[in-house]
Amino acid sequence: xxxxxxxxxxxxxxxxxxxxxxxxxxxxxxxxxxxxxxxxxxxxxxxxxxxxxxxxxxxxxxxxxxxxxxxxxxxxxxxxxxxxxxxxxxxxxxxxxxxxxxxxxxxxxxxxxxxxxxxxxxxxxxxxxxxxxxxxxxxxxxxxxxxxxxxxxxxxxxxxxxxxxxxxxxxxxxxxxxxxxxxxxxxxxxxxxxxxxxxxxxxxxxxxxxxxxxxxxxxxxxxxxxxxxxxxxxxxxxxxxxxxxxxxxxxxxxxxxxxxxxxxxxxxxxxxxxxxxxxxxxxxxxxxxxxxxxxxxxxxxxxxxxxxxxxxxxxxxxxxxxxxxxxxxxxxxxxxxxxxxxxxxxxxxxxxxxxxxxxxxxxxxxxxxxxxxxxxxxxxxxxxxxxxxxxxxxxxxxxxxxxxxxxxxxxxxxxxxxxxxxxxxxxxxxxxxxxxxxxxxxxxxxxxxxxxxxxxxxxxxxxxxxxxxxxxxxxxxxxxxxxxxxxxxxxxxxxxxxxxxxxxxxxxxxxxxxxxxxxxxxxxxxxxxxxxxxxxxxxxxxxxxxxxxxxxxxxxxxxxxxxxxxxxxxxxxxxxxxxxxxxxxxxxxxxxxxxxxxxxxxxxxxxx
Amino acid sequence: xxxxxxxxxxxxxxxxxxxxxxxxxxxxxxxxxxxxxxxxxxxxxxxxxxxxxxxxxxxxxxxxxxxxxxxxxxxxxxxxxxxxxxxxxxxxxxxxxxxxxxxxxxxxxxxxxxxxxxxxxxxxxxxxxxxxxxxxxxxxxxxxxxxxxxxxxxxxxxxxxxxxxxxxxxxx
Numbered sequence: 093x094x095x096x097x098x099x100x101x102x103x104x105x106x107x108x109x110x111x112x113x114x115x116x117x118x119x120x121x122x123x124x125x126x127x128x129x130x131x132x133x134x135x136x137x138x139x140x141x142x143x144x145x146x147x148x149x150x151x152x153x154x155x156x157x158x159x160x161x162x163x164x165x166x167x168x169x170x171x172x173x174x175x176x177x178x179x180x181x182x183x184x185x186x187x188x189x190x191x192x193x194x195x196x197x198x199x200x201x202x203x204x205x206x207x208x209x210x211x212x213x214x215x216x217x218x219x220x221x222x223x224x225x226x227x228x229x230x231x232x233x234x235x236x237x238x239x240x241x242x243x244x245x246x247x248x249x250x251x252x253x254x255x256x257x258x259x260x261x262x263x264x265x266x267x268x269x270x271x272x273x274x275x276x277x278x279x280x281x282x283x284x285x286x287x288x289x290x291x292x293x294x295x296x297x298x299x300x301x302x303x304x305x306x307x308x309x310x311x312x313x314x315x316x317x318x319x320x321x322x323x324x325x326x327x328x329x330x331x332x333x334x335x336x337x338x339x340x341x342x343x344x345x346x347x348x349x350x351x352x353x354x355x356x357x358x359x360x361x362x363x364x365x366x367x368x369x370x371x372x373x374x375x376x377x378x379x380x381x382x383x384x385x386x387x388x389x390x391x392x393x394x395x396x397x398x399x400x401x402x403x404x405x406x407x408x409x410x411x412x413x414x415x416x417x418x419x420x421x422x423x424x425x426x427x428x429x430x431x432x433x434x435x436x437x438x439x440x441x442x443x444x445x446x447x448x449x450x451x452x453x454x455x456x457x458x459x460x461x462x463x464x465x466x467x468x469x470x471x472x473x474x475x476x477x478x479x480x481x482x483x484x485x486x487x488x489x490x491x492x493x494x495x496x497x498x499x500x501x502x503x504x505x506x507x508x509x510x511x512x513x514x515x516x517x518x519x520x521x522x523x524x525x526x527x528x529x530x531x532x533x534x535x536x537x538x539x540x541x542x543x544x545x546x547x548x549x550x551x552x553x554x555x556x557x558x559x560x561x562x563x564x565x566x567x568x569x570x571x572x573x574x575x576x577x578x579x580x581x582x583x584x585x586x587x588x589x590x591x592x593x594x595x596x597x598x599x600x601x602x603x604x605x606x607x608x609x610x611x612x613x614x615x616x617x618x619x620x621x622x623x624x625x626x627x628x629x630x631x632x633x634x635x636x637x638x639x640x641x642x643x644x645x646x647x648x649x650x651x652x653x654x655x656x657x658x659x660x661x662x663x664x665x666x667x668x669x670x671x672x673x674x675x676x677x678x679x680x681x682x683x684x685x686x687x688x689x690x691x692x693x694x695x696x697x698x699x700x
Numbered sequence: 701x702x703x704x705x706x707x708x709x710x711x712x713x714x715x716x717x718x719x720x721x722x723x724x725x726x727x728x729x730x731x732x733x734x735x736x737x738x739x740x741x742x743x744x745x746x747x748x749x750x751x752x753x754x755x756x757x758x759x760x761x762x763x764x765x766x767x768x769x770x771x772x773x774x775x776x777x778x779x780x781x782x783x784x785x786x787x788x789x790x791x792x793x794x795x796x797x798x799x800x801x802x803x804x805x806x807x808x809x810x811x812x813x814x815x816x817x818x819x820x821x822x823x824x825x826x827x828x829x830x831x832x833x834x835x836x837x838x839x840x841x842x843x844x845x846x847x848x849x850x851x852x853x854x855x856x857x858x859x860x861x862x863x864x865x866x867x868x869x870x871x872x
Contacts, residue, residue: 179796182852182859186797186810189782189850189861209796215859216808218796226795233822348825434840 093188095153096172100163102142105127109159117146117172124169150174178222180206182215210370211350224373231377231522234321235505240498240526242320243370245382245402246328246336250306253328253336255299292335301332303339304407307480308487311345319498320379323350325365327387330355363387367398376525379494379502395566397527400493403486403617407479417634471639489618493533500529535568537619538612540656541583542570547589548609560609563616578659580652581605583612584629599630603651606630624648701784704749705742705777707726709734711769713758718767727751730771741853743779744804749776778803780858785847787872788862790840793827795820800844809846813863815870836871843872 093645099107105128109116126142150172157169179186183193204219209226218226234240247253290303316322324347326333333353341347353365354360357369364519365387380388383404388396504524543564549555554571560583565571572579575597582598586608589595600680611627625634625641634644709730719724731748738744751773758767780786780802788800788807797810810818814827818836821828826839838844846869850861864870 178813181808181810181861182854184850184852184859184861186808186850186861187812191850209794212796214795216796222796229795230822436764641739 093173095174096147096150097168098123098144098147098170098172099165100126100144100167100169101165102126102129103164104142104162106157106159106161106163106169109155111152113152113155115152117150117152119148123152126163146172148172148174176219176221178219180217207372208369211352220373227371231374234377235522236317238502240320240501241321241323241371241378242316242379242494243325243367243378243382245380245384246324246326246333248383248401248406249381250309250312250405251303251336252306252405252407252409253301253303255301255334256299256408263414290339292339294329294335295331301335302408303336305340306405306407306487307484309340312487312491313340316494317346319495321350322346323352323370325352325370325380327354327360327363327365329353338605339344355699364390366390374522376522376527379497379526379530381490381494382520395562397531400490400497400530401616402490402618403483404422405483406485407476486617493619497526497529497533500533501526504529509588531566533619534566537615537621538564538567538569540652541568541580541621542572542576542578543583543612544572544575544579544594545583546592546594547585547587548583560612564612567612578655580605581607581611581624583607583609585609586629590629595629603648603655605648606633701779701781701786702746703743703777703779704774705739705774706752707734707739707742707745708770710763711771711856712764712766713769715765715767723755726769726771729772734773735776738804738855738857739775739777740855743777744858745775745777747776748773761814773827778805780805780848780860782848782850782851782860784846785843785869787843790838790842790844793817793820793839794826798827798838800846800862805860807846807848807860807862809862809864813849813865815862815865818846838871845869845872 100216104126106124107127108125110122110124117123119487122143123146124144126144126535127139129140129142151174152170153171156171157163157167163169175185175188177185177187177190177192180192184191205220207220207223208217209223244250269334269620290305291300291632292303294301313322324333324337326336328336330353333351337347349427352370354363357366359366365382367378367380367388371378378398380396380399382388382399382401383402385396385401386400388399394473501524508523545555545560548560549558561571564583569581575582575594577597579601580592582604584590584595584606595606598606605624607624607627607630608629611622611624614622614627623641623645628634634641637644637647639647711726711730711733713722713726713729719725727748730751734745735747736745739850751771756772758769760767786802788802790798791801791806792799795811797808797814800807800809815829815836817831818827818829818838820826824839826837828838829836844864846862846864847866848860849863851858
């Protein structure tokens with residue numbers, strides 16, 4: 093409750109009061125009448141009256157002046173108690189209970205923008221000040237616990253979900269063959285939940301949903317939960333989001349209901365994510381891990397510095413290539429399995445684990461099915477292990493990047509020192525910014541690299557507008573169109589760039605790497621300068637040199653370093669050169685010479 | 701608060717029910733249709749106590765062929781009022797306050813309306829009183845006694861604002 097003093101603003105006599113103590117007044121309601129104002133007689137003889145109006149809605153608390161008294165302009169005539177209405181629930185103020193949608197008390201100041209609270213139903217809305225206050229409290233808590241916030245995407249980032257019919261096969265295999273499975277695939281250290289393929293039924297959908305969790309997910313989450321407060325923001329539906337959360341976080345300790353789905357906000361249907369829905373005032377402590385950047389962009393921004401972009405995980409698409417994506421071949425098979433599944437579900441009363449039901453269903457299959465399965469199973473296993481083993485380091489690398497950013501943030505915080513936490517200070521600001529730290533980390537990846545392109549960008553277009561150019565420059569590289577002496581890398585398109593003039597001009601140089609565009613993309617994914625020898629366009633360069641790959645890489649890099657030193661050395665000596673002091677000996681020598689020269693002259697007899 | 705109110709409902713009955721047990725059908729249908737719904741400003745109908753006898757005759761609707769019976773009945777309703785003190789169960793705790801449910805009604809208590817010595821503990825997901833005085837903890841599932849300071853009746857239900865900041869209010 094705030095108190096507002098209302099002043100007379102004119103000197104005169106307060107003749108009448110129109111309100112009493114305790115009355116609820118609305119904005120611009122007439123409170124009192126002033127008469128006898130000095131010089132306020134109208135030409136036709138009427139005495140001018142001035143009405144005093146209430147500046148806002150509120151309750152009259154005190155009347156300081158009795159009717160008929162003389163007042164001056166600065167005198168306080170009454171005080172008004174008013175409520176900020178900072179939190180509104182279903183149109184009612186949560187502090188004073190006032191219904192803000194009816195009659196005179198309808199909130200006139202509609203200029204006051206209201207925001208909804210993160211993870212609260214939309215029936216709750218708060219003013220911007222209150223939102224800032226809530227965020228400040230949150231930030232303070234996180235700073236005390238030395239944590240940051242991490243928003244995770246689900247699909248293609250932490251897992252891959254599908255409802256394709258042949259995914260049944262993979263699911264069957266993950267259970268029947270788990271005994272003789274290659275241990276590395278199943279990540280035996282992770283909990284049972286993070287192994288293999290899981291399946292559940294989404295309410296309202298006829299097909300079952302299969303989920304393959306990304307390899308290394310268990311360890312990733314365990315590593316992150318100590319340093320970050322975890323949130324989920326997915327483009328899936330609300331039931332999907334809840335089911336997946338229960339799958340990867342069965343004890344509700346990781347996410348605790350901090351889940352946003354596409355049904356929660358209207359822009360979800362347009363495939364848009366908005367960080368401001370969760371953090372309306374300040375996002376300098378928030379990191380995002382997502383495989384797509386475009387969903388986070390809105391009309392105003394061109395990049396999202398909080399985002400750590402993950403490599404998309406598309407397990408079922410990879411394995412699907414084994415089957416050539418022929419649904420018609422697999423469907424009868426899967427349908428039969430589906431029927432068997434349903435039958436066992438109805439008959440079994442004790443099993444709740446989906447796994448057990450599937451194995452029950454498997455044994456009902458005929459012999460012919462089994463042999464067919466084993467042939468295809470070979471192919472599936474191969475594709476499966478190949479895809480997963482190629483991907484298993486990615487989550488680990490992401491964890492490293494996030495930990496590094498976290499470390500840098502808190503180093504900065506410690507450096508700044510005590511940022512005077514006052515308990516109710518709403519103008520509290522976070523001392524460091526995760527966006528700046530990430531941009532800095534990105535720029536360090538390809539610093540000292542001078543990159544030119546050949547055959548990559550269309551000739552008549554603007555290369556600066558292309559994604560590859562933007563990626564490379566955000567990684568800190570110097571980009572140029574032509575060849576220069578300081579060039580370190582030439583990015584060449586495998587098809588169109590091998591025979592261009594640029595490539596020919598550079599091919600013989602021993603200080604330039606000729607790599608494919610995949611090198612830049614991979615550097616962006618792992619945020620470290622990848623080994624160029626894995627992306628060479630002309631691998632014969634390494635072979636012809638006779639060195640091992642490592643040594644050749646080192647040689648080229650040191651050549652580049654030499655070139656850098658050469659170009660950075662000053663061409664003329666620096667202006668402030670230190671004066672060389674003359675030694676005693678040299679002074680004596682000079683004196684002797686001088687005297688010798690003078691004596692020679694006196695010998696001539698001209699001087700004395 | 702709970703009240704016994706006299707209400708009226710116009711029941712539409714399909715001709716296939718025009719049998720000797722029409723009255724019983726009417727009563728069963730009434731209970732099915734009305735129990736658990738909101739009767740606007742009269743309250744939330746919990747149970748139909750009795751149907752007023754004699755049942756008035758029904759009027760036939762020419763278009764559909766259904767009979768319309770204007771039934772009068774006594775029902776037990778839940779009708780909260782502003783200023784009332786009642787017990788509720790906490791459904792959710794958040795930084796700006798907490799949600800408590802008293803039957804069909806959800807009451808929001810903002811953090812300003814909680815005792816000044818309470819603060820939100822995010823890791824334990826509860827509102828905890830800090831200080832040497834008795835350790836009060838409010839979390840999901842706790843029973844609290846609160847006073848309603850604002851109420852709104854809408855088509856889909858009742859919504860209220862409550863307070864815990866007074867004598868004898870708080871965890872029960």
